[in-house]
Amino acid sequence: MHTNVWYVDDDVDIEKSYPQIVEAAEWLKKNEVVAFPTETVYGLGGNAFSKQAVAKIFEAKGRPADNPLIVHVASRPHVEKLVKEIPHEASKLMDAFWPGPLTIVLRGGEGVATNVTAGLDTVAIRMPDHPVALALIEAADLPLAAPSANLSGKPSPTTAQHVIHDLTGRVAGVVDGGATGVGLESTVVDCSSDTITILRPGGITKEQLEEVVGHVEIDPALTDDSHQPKSPGVKYKHYAPSAPVTLVDGTSSFLQSIVEKRKEEGIKVGVLATEETEALYKADVVIPCGSRSDLISVANRLYDVLRRFDEANVDEIYSEVFTEQGVGTAVMNRLSKAASGNVIKE
Ligand code: TXA
Ligand code: MG
Secondary structure (H helix, E strand, O other): OOEEEEEEEOOOOOOOOOHHHHHHHHHHHHHHHHHEEEOOEEEEEEOOOOOOHHHHHHHOOOOOOOEEEEEEEOHHHHHHHHHHOOOOHHHHHHHHOOOOOOOEEEEOOOOOOOOOOOOOOOOEEEEOOHHHHHHHHHHHHHOOOEEEEEOOOOOOOOOOOHHHHHHHHOEEEEEEOOOOOOOOOOEEEOOOOOOEEEEOOOOOOOHHHHHOOOOOOOHHHHOOOOOOOOOHHOOOOOOOOOOOEEEEOOHHHHHHHHHHHHHHOOOOOOEEEEEOOHHHOOOEEEEEOOOOEEHHHHHHHHHHHHHHHHOOOOOOOEEEEOOOOOOOHHHHHHHHHHHHOOOOOO
16 A cells, blocks of 8 residues: 655644645545644544444554554534533543543443444543644544554654654555654543543643542552553553563662673663763663653653664663653653563662
């Protein structure tokens, strides 16, 4: 399949009549799949009402069929077409955080194709805060089912080049709107029962949610492997570069001592460092991932840095760890998955 690439000028206002958006929307209306930027990561979109379009998303990504998709909307009336009822608390969250990196799981979803929800009786919905995403949804005049636009298991794409690398020949097109903002996927919050529960940490923190709706639970499966996660996607190995990742919970000199041992054994070692610590390591490849004093910068850079280790062909990656506060919770969630839980403590 030929994959079109549509460049979108970031200096002009993007509206649904923008020529490249109109062209990409035509493919979506024909039930083909198109990747597009959001403020979190690039998504791979398809008509949420079409089983055929949604099947193409799963196929292009190599995604397991039991992992449901998020439906992206551009307006509240779109949501009302998807679910019968919007609970009061969910409505408050939409007012506070939409458009933005918050996905809300609601009861219902009978309106969307059955493969969107993987047979669950709930549907996940989000309104992205990106002019290109919103214009595309409006131009297609369809809610778009869209997972992250990477091959299943790989780090999510934060640039169009990442998408092109993973999906060329597998999708109808990619709308290139430059690098994304947050850099980690949205927070997924379950509002389908009386307790509001975070199923996946992301750009919107627990503290921010609690300011709007009071107490919020965290799915115990996020911190304890013996629980079955309520968000099916959370159970898969994710976000992983090809080389095995190990988190090192200790000082830089402890991490450096591990690197030296591995190097003596002839192994090509990569270190995920920070701006503050980069100079302290001597490894084959040292990549700074933002600043320790600004965890948002770490989130922004994380997936690109993981992909750069693949390009550098290292055999093993050792990573610093971060404080699990604010967006640090989401950063550590993704890093732990990339490491399949591998941690060395000093
Ligand atoms: O920021 C994002 O959320 C990006 C952009 C493209 O919007 N999308 C994204 O999609 O990360 P994906 O498919 O990589 O992750 C969707 C997550 C999965 O963990 C999935 O299991 C969960 O949302 N999910 C979807 N529908 C659900 C439902 N009905 N109940 C519980 N979890 C659900
Ligand atoms: Mg994903």
